[in-house]
Amino acid sequence: MKSKGWHEGVWDLTDGTHENLDRLLQSGSIKLGRAQRDRLDWLVGQYGAPTLDGAGEARRSGVIILKEPPSGAAAELFYRSLTPGCAVVIPTSENPGFDFLKSKLTEFGTVGPCGAEGPHELWWGGIGWSKFLTAADASTDRPRIVSCYPRGGDATAAFALRHSLERFDLACHIEPIETEFGDRVLCFEKAEFMVRMWNKYREPLLFVEAGAVLREAPLLPSFLGCDVALHKWNRWEVSARTLYLGRTDRAEMLLRSWQQLAASYPAIWEGYLLDQAWSLTSSQVPLDTVWLPRSYHALKGDLGAMRATILHGEQTTTLDLGPDPGFAGIARAARRAGRTGPRDAFMVMTSKAETGTGIAVILRDVAASDAGAVAATVEAVTCAYAADCGGYGRLELSLCAWQDDVGAAREAAALARYRILEIAPGQRIANDFFASHAANEAVMTARHLFP
Template sequence: MTDETHTNLDRLLRSGGIRLGGVQRRRLAWLVSQYGAPTLDGVSEGRRNGVVILREPPSGAAAELFYRSLTPGCAVVIPISENPGFDFLKSKLTEFGTVGPCGVDGPHEMWWGGIGWSKLLAAADSSTVRPRIVSCYPRGGDATAAFALRHSLERFDLACHIEPIDTQLSDRILCFEKAEFMMRMWAKYREPLLFVEAGVAVREAPLLPSFLGCDVALHKWNRWEMSARTLYLGRTKAAEMMLRAWQQLAASYPAIWEGYLLDQAWSLTSSQTPLDTAWLPRSYHALKGDLGAMRATILHDQQTTTLELGPDPSFAGIARAARRAGRTGAHDALMVMTSKAGTGTAIAVILRDVSACDASAVAATVEAVAGAYAANCGGYGRLELSLCAWQDDVGAAREAAAQARYRILEIAPGQCIANDFFATHGADEALMTTRHLLP
């Protein structure tokens, strides 16, 4: 991008009152370089190209008209995509990726997508960054599939590391074993890593994730259930943070399915750092028998009827809708902020009724909460902010916060949040505690 293009983009963001953190701003600039000039909102009278930035969620007929105005040469960016009001439009689009909140500078989740991967898949062929393909299989098992995988990678001149590992079960690799293998590969190599199962066939060079330059890339089975069968990790601190979170969860809960643990690691990481995630197309996770198997980049040897991929009955229904829309659910924190306060006290702020209010009002309240905590944390060492659309969501968020022994504060969109908001609340809590201790 030229300096003039950067200046025009900054001017557009200011005119729309849009706050983005550094990582989000870089992703948006990258999209502008790929798709063309950005515009704000509105339904075009004709077919459009470029980047469209949406501040308010269209619904009903407006969403349909907006969708019909898009072409494969258009990208849609939603800078406050944590709001469930955008879920309907997202369901009509192809989800490309998300960037987590960037603290007080960019306290929202940014979503980006379009009507198909064709433009980005074609451009990815020119990628100069090439990942190292890594894979493992149980020691003592049949190595035929691993040899076939290595042979298929030779066609694309891709570096790889495929090895047998010790496993508790002879016919499969458990989640903690896979996560430990990935940690060893992370320490051993300096390139981006692309993990694939040993039984896959690589049909095309898998360059899309490295071309996108994201922190992590994976596929969501049925649009909500994260799969660890194809997993990309860029050489970034955020990617390492998610990998370590996944490893720790897998070690702590070895009996829980790997996709659920990966989901929880993603949610935890994206709330604490601006994790730049790409949601890989089905061509990177095709199964034998798929209608699109002939156009697959990575073809897994499982049939489409496999029981190892969804639906996971233990995954709460309250969170499935959120994952389909590429955002955190009610019991997950949208944003986590920490302070230098010496206490270990944490506070959970629950923003209720977000579906009943304008997206701009909800966004302004999120920004006010982040700003107030940054200005004066009130002695709280940690803040977790959750968005709740319905009363059931509030109950789930309260239960999660109570289990973590957090102080709980419930607020509504549009509520006045002064810079001493947390200081005042902390003082009130201290006064109540003192009165309770007095004889």
């Protein structure tokens, strides 16, 4: 007779208690923060029994939690064994070793690291969106659709959007706004509009570009209950044409960050700035992000345009991707895998230290190291900082696969005038790691001042 609860890496839903899932995670030494655990609980409720590293042969349904990245033929075999009834969860997905497998799957979302309690990034995906799209049709959670267009410009597109909303019984707010240019809305103008809508309404907000029309009710993001949902066209370039914000503090933090960046750099493309706001926010709080399917960002002329939920009227181009020509190369692989790149901090932690001094820890050789060693080192660094920050008010942890990544991370840290520490996976990190480093820095400074 089959026992209840967790047994040999498999979750038996006949028990249904959180304690069994706790034991499953503990058996794999998996650390999750509260937001990450909430997402995992939700997935187990949707898909059923979880397993560690795909324990067992049959994978007809359930949640598969991966600790180690399969590569080559193993990844291909794993992918072929999956069905739409399976969800794949990677609790240490900041490791680029998982990128190859992710590229074969449909990316559903990510949950950012949660400090020392959950110091990794959780990624979840599967075979396709069909299960969620079907379930979302019956969702009672509905967002308010918001949009804006230049005052004095052609309002035809806005009228078309409003008309397409009528049959879905969705609340909306579409208005003309003052703009610097009569034919377009700049990023800072759109971000300021979104902040006004955030302050005005209490529902989740779904921004849709005025040139779009709705073919279906856009209920997927509210059904999934995320903080933010957006689309990456070409799988890596963040778009601000469709943007969902749940009513959470984390969603507001991303919105405020986007507004501040847009105000500081008004001439820069909105997608670039939204990308940077996402990277900054997800490194500081466990931002629950959903990466929307193409049906939420379909373009006229697409092969799948007839099955679109949101259909945009104008083609998207990469002519003005951003001010930094190196940004595309640095970010492309990372964004395709739903993670931050080497120039951006994977995780940011702050302390109560009154000093404004920051320290950047660069974990090198990640791609060539065992995934368990990388994860253990991340956990050791964050636990050491939480135990004794050494007087450093801010920690930024970056993961670098190759030496070129280390150079980019060092350059970014130097520009921020941070102390820089470079470590390797498996290196022993004591609880006084940061305090010892601060003491050594003080001695070196004293010798320099008083030789």
